[in-house]
Amino acid sequence: MRLINLDNNATTRVDPEVVQAMLPFFTDQFGNPSSMHSFGAAVAAAVRKARLQLQALIGAELDQEITFTSGGTESDNAAILSALEVMSNRTEIVTSAVEHPAVLTLCAHLEKTRGVKVHRIPVDRHGRLDLDAYRAALTPHVAIVSIMWANNETGTIFPVAKLAGLAKEVGALFHTDAVQAVGKLPMDLKSTAIDMLSLSGHKLHGPKGIGALYVRRGVRFRSLIKGGHQEHDRRAGTENTPGIVGLGMAAELALKFMDDDNTRVKWLRDRLENGILQRIPNTFVTGDPLERLPNTANIAFENIEGDAIPFLLSRVGIACSSGSACTSGSLEPSHVLRAMNAAHAAVRFSFSRYNSEADVDRVLEVLPAIVERLRGFPSSGPGERSAEDLQSGLCLSSRRTGSRS
Numbered sequence: 213m214r215l216i217n218l219d220n221n222a223t224t225r226v227d228p229e230v231v232q233a234m235l236p237f238f239t240d241q242f243g244n245p246s247s248m249h250s251f252g253a254a255v256a257a258a259v260r261k262a263r264l265q266l267q268a269l270i271g272a273e274l275d276q277e278i279t280f281t282s283g284g285t286e287s288d289n290a291a292i293l294s295a296l297e298v299m300s301n302r303t304e305i306v307t308s309a310v311e312h313p314a315v316l317t318l319c320a321h322l323e324k325t326r327g328v329k330v331h332r333i334p335v336d337r338h339g340r341l342d343l344d345a346y347r348a349a350l351t352p353h354v355a356i357v358s359i360m361w362a363n364n365e366t367g368t369i370f371p372v373a374k375l376a377g378l379a380k381e382v383g384a385l386f387h388t389d390a391v392q393a394v395g396k397l398p399m400d401l402k403s404t405a406i407d408m409l410s411l412s413g414h415k416l417h418g419p420k421g422i423g424a425l426y427v428r429r430g431v432r433f434r435s436l437i438k439g440g441h442q443e444h445d446r447r448a449g450t451e452n453t454p455g456i457v458g459l460g461m462a463a464e465l466a467l468k469f470m471d472d473d474n475t476r477v478k479w480l481r482d483r484l485e486n487g488i489l490q491r492i493p494n495t496f497v498t499g500d501p502l503e504r505l506p507n508t509a510n511i512a513f514e515n516i517e518g519d520a521i522p523f524l525l526s527r528v529g530i531a532c533s534s535g536s537a538c539t540s541g542s543l544e545p546s547h548v549l550r551a552m553n554a555a556h557a558a559v560r561f562s563f564s565r566y567n568s569e570a571d572v573d574r575v576l577e578v579l580p581a582i583v584e585r586l587r588g589f590p591s592s593g594p595g596e597r598s599a600e601d602l603q604s605g606l607c608l609s610s611r612r613t614g615s616r617s
């Protein structure tokens with residue numbers, strides 16, 4: 213069975229060029245970049261090159277503004293915790309109701325353990341931020357604003373440059389979780405007021421377990437991980453050199469292919485969306501119709517539990533998801549859909565440069581029958597499932613009146 217990955221917001225395939233770039237750093241080039249000898253120096257040069265590759269991708273002013281971390285989650289934690297430390301006379305955080313758990317769980321923890329006041333700005337039914345509520349939350353008590361660049365479930369893009377400018381007016385630091393946006397959207401951080409930005413390798417065809425935190429020149433920063441002097445004293449611990457080199461190469465490729473990728477990927481995404489809306493009644497696209505990642509389609513199917521469709525599609529080799537990977541599988545409703553007051557569960561299809569027209573056509577071939585079946589109508593043709601599959605799907609769909617609506 214041919215496998216079709218339409219779950220690229222969960223993770224992406226590592227580009228073969230990335231793998232090739234990494235391999236020598238497991239074999240010959242195993243030196244420690246902090247060592248004085250030539251072994252270490254060559255590896256240190258490779259780490260520097262990766263920093264420059266990332267600098268180019270996000271439009272940072274200096275390569276030293278980039279610190280390598282273990283991924284998006286660590287970068288988010290490091291940014292927020294540093295801000296609370298350097299702005300110790302301020303005790304409030306502004307964030308959105310639809311952030312990744314890397315931000316929301318930390319905020320809830322800080323609220324409980326340190327008495328930090330957290331403002332979670334609501335969104336409308338398209339997932340757009342309530343700008344009035346945002347402005348109202350901004351006071352001189354706010355240490356940091358942490359608002360994502362693009363949402364992982366709906367693909368809705370927040371106007372982060374504008375939001376950062378407003379945060380500056382009250383002297384707050386501005387951090388953005390750009391894990392889903394980096395490599396998909398053009399960026400020029402030096403022309404914005406964004407102070408810190410998180411990114412992650414595995415969302416842009418790089419390896420897992422590597423990411424970076426951008427910290428604008430002049431912004432005070434306290435390292436989350438204490439120890440040695442690596443990463444300009446911003447992240448202790450011997451560097452993950454193969455991962456760093458891989459992330460650098462992934463960044464270079466993302467920049468090189470961004471325009472082409474996005475044109476083609478968006479065309480595929482739109483073809484799938486339009487195909488589903490035309491073929492299957494009572495479906496609609498969630499997320500902002502205009503300000504949306506070019507690779508993400510989040511589609512609500514009325515009267516079907518979100519988990520049922522990904523479950524049945526996976527049986528025919530198609531991977532997609534019913535929300536973020538962190539919530540699906542736990543049978544927890546998606547906090548993003550709840551924040552949007554969505555009346556229905558939704559299925560996320562997320563593309564990458566490895567997808568083709570044939571992938572879209574295959575989904576359009578099998579999905580109508582699956583949906584008909586789950587809605588309890590007679591079905592025929594492709595998508596015929598076993599009694600066991602049918603039972604599971606119907607069982608999942610019977611939970612449709614649950615807390616997602």
Ligand SMILES: Cc1ncc(COP(=O)(O)O)c(C=O)c1O
Pocket residue numbers: 221222282283284285286312314360362363364389391392412413414421422423
């Ligand atoms: C928006 C967002 N932030 C943070 C993360 C976490 O990144 P990582 O898996 O590198 O820790 C993810 C990944 O799912 C994400 O989508």
Ligand code: FES
Pocket residue numbers: 604607608611
């Ligand atoms: S809802 Fe759990 S098996 Fe159906």
